[in-house]
Amino acid sequence: MTIVGLTGGIGSGKTTVANFFEDLRVPVYFADIEAKKLMNRSKVLQRKIKALFGEEAYVNNELNRPYLASKIFNNENLLQKMNAIVHPKVGKHFDRWVKNQNAPYVIKEAAVIFENDSYKNYDFIITVVADKKARMKRILKRDLTTQQKIKAIMKNQWVDSKKVRLSDFVINNKSFENTREQVDSIHRKLLNLSN
Numbered sequence: 774m775t776i777v778g779l780t781g782g783i784g785s786g787k788t789t790v791a792n793f794f795e796d797l798r799v800p801v802y803f804a805d806i807e808a809k810k811l812m813n814r815s816k817v818l819q820r821k822i823k824a825l826f827g828e829e830a831y832v833n834n835e836l837n838r839p840y841l842a843s844k845i846f847n848n849e850n851l852l853q854k855m856n857a858i859v860h861p862k863v864g865k866h867f868d869r870w871v872k873n874q875n876a877p878y879v880i881k882e883a884a885v886i887f888e889n890d891s892y893k894n895y896d897f898i899i900t901v902v903a904d905k906k907a908r909m910k911r912i913l914k915r916d917l918t919t920q921q922k923i924k925a926i927m928k929n930q931w932v933d934s935k936k937v938r939l940s941d942f943v944i945n946n947k948s949f950e951n952t953r954e955q956v957d958s959i960h961r962k963l964l965n966l967s968n
């Protein structure tokens with residue numbers, strides 16, 4: 774099975790692109806969503822996360838995300854420790870998911886692929902890019918957040934040019950229509966490459 778990674782900076786349009794691939798019946802695994810589900814569901818993860826962050830990490834068995842975000846923010850060491858707990862579990866869950874798919878290739882959508890070196894685990898990588906101003910505007914329209922918060926997240930992510938150099942495909946997400954065309958074209962190439 775060919776494994777394709779799909780990534781991009783905050784608000785670049787990863788989910789939008791992933792949904793376009795789903796429209797072409799490509800199975801997509803949304804790593805960040807699955808990670809959050811596993812952090813709620815898995816007793817082992819709960820125990821380890823509580824050991825790292827304290828009992829307040831969960832409220833009524835639900836991950837206390839604002840608390841965790843405040844702890845992790847600007848604390849690279851804690852972030853790395855949390856990733857070391859969560860990533861292997863998501864990795865195993867993904868491997869099981871892959872075994873249940875019947876398609877020439879599958880996509881794993883994840884915000885972080887380059888930053889944590891996991892790009893080596895993929896056969897191909899697609900990076901979605903969009904200019905910072907457009908991303909900012911789109912996120913502000915979608916989320917209840919501030920420019921300052923978005924900028925802080927952007928600062929912690931690799932710049933697009935660095936990701937582009939290591940990618941097999943790049944989608945420049947300007948208009949929905951044009952992005953769908955780029956997805957169609959990459960899909961055709963991936964079908965050929967997967968055979």
Ligand code: ATP
Pocket residue numbers: 781782783784785786787788789790884911912915946947948949952
């Ligand atoms: P995040 O990193 O926050 O998870 P993302 O990379 O998954 O974001 P999307 O959620 O796909 O990005 O897109 C961000 C927002 O921008 C969404 O509300 C989406 O509908 C909108 N959007 C995506 N692409 C375009 C586009 N080409 N034109 C206008 N709006 C867009």
